[in-house]
Amino acid sequence: MCGEVQDMAAEEPALRRYYRNTILQYDSLDCALVHHLSNKLANDSVGSGEWYKLLEGVLREPCGGKLVELMRADLQAIMTRDPACEGAAHALLNYKGYLGLQASRVAHELWLRKRRSLALAIQSRVSEIFGMDIHPACRIGRGVMIDHATGVVFGETAVIGDDCTILHGVTLGGTGKDRGDRHPKLGCGILIGAGALILGNIRIGDGCKIAAGSVVLMSLPAHTTAAGVPAKIVGRAMEDKPGCEVDQSLSNVSFFDPRALRARAAGGSGGGGAHAAAVAAAAAAKGVRRDALRVSQASSARGAAEEGAEGGGQAKGAEPVAAAAAADARQEQQQQQQQQRPRPQQRPLRSFM
Incomplete structure (x- = not known):
């Protein structure tokens, strides 16, 4: 990550001091994150120095190793899932969903240790700064991404x-x-x-x-x-x-097709031979799914019954039913093409140094 930040500082000299104070002067992810969160949480009542001591004290407790592991897993999740993420340093410095989640993880540990006033104070500051309200008693697993977070x-x-x-x-x-x-x-x-x-x-x-x-x-x-x-x-x-x-x-x-469910519930109404034959031919030619075929057959049976009552022939409705089956086939083909699109390549989380 330090190499990434050095490249960022070279690209934008105006931010060199900011990058040095937030990341480059620290030798680990947890130290850099605690310092950055301390500056974010600071106000007139509790300065960044006091927040740093509080947060660092939690990481030094037996739960600290688990928290650092969760911090890394959440950071890896962002890098893997969010195509807008420029890198680990970008997420650490600028993703309020990540920062708010890590502060809430610390608040959760404080809540479990009966330091509830401090835990609720962190919840309040996270809500004010990052626009997200997570109760410190809420239990959150690893590898969680809260995108945008507002x-x-x-x-x-x-x-x-x-x-x-x-x-x-x-x-x-x-x-x-x-x-x-x-x-x-x-x-x-x-x-x-x-x-x-x-x-x-x-x-x-x-x-x-x-x-x-x-x-x-x-x-x-x-x-x-x-x-x-x-x-x-x-x-x-x-x-x-x-x-x-x-x-x-x-x-x-x-998707569950409600028409197919209704057709199954109806149990079939018989008749409609010309309609069913037309639908079956179109379905075989286009590879329509079995559920779509059942829906078309059921609708053709109802259409044939209506046409018989009006004195019309069964063949009269075959063409529109076949056209509907062909349209279903085209939609199915488009969905299959979308499912076959390549997945984004995962980027591994590099070591801090």
Whole structure:
């Protein structure tokens, strides 16, 4: 990282002193981070020197090694997942989501040691400076990225698993005035889009995706995708860990087709031979999925029944059904092409020196 910062200083001489005071004069990541956080947290009441002693004291305790490991894992997560990240030094100096998360990790350790006044003071300063409100009792796993971070709120009894990615405006909150265990529990590898609200003591399973702006009020099974207000399960996430892939386009989602579900529930209505034959031919030519074929067959049966009642022939509706099947096939082909796009290359976290 020091070599990276030296290159940055050479490119911008006006920031040489800033880079020297924040990173270059320190021999480890944790020392540089503690110094940088101390300057951020400082105010007229508690100066940077006092904050440095407090934060450094926590790192010297038995929990300090674990905290440093979490700091490195979170930094690696940003470098791997965020294409806008210029490097480790860029994230350390400028990513408020990373800085606020590390300050909250220190506050959590203080909370566990019954130093709750200091933990709550850190929470308050993090909220004022970085615009994110994380209760010090909230438990957060390793390799977590909070992107942009503005407006993030994590409640007291919330739990966040490893390898999650959470965007700005996300709330892990309660549903009212309930006391005790009242906040969401997130598994590992979860991706939560911007502005999503997850409320109540519910469980979000491993590998879930939650679309931006959704309001989740119920537990979600593992590897499902939820969207809407209130959120409903709309499909299955195909990635093992969506939080690591960070594909918010939902291209890697196997959607549940409500028409197919209704068709299965109907159990088939019979008839419509010409329609079904036309749909089957188009589906075979274009490689339409089995569910889409069932939907088309069910709709063709209903169309044939309506045409019979009106005195029309069955062959009359075959062409539009075949065209619809061809359109479904084109959409399927586009989704497959999106899924085959190359993934961004992971960049390893280099040593501090």
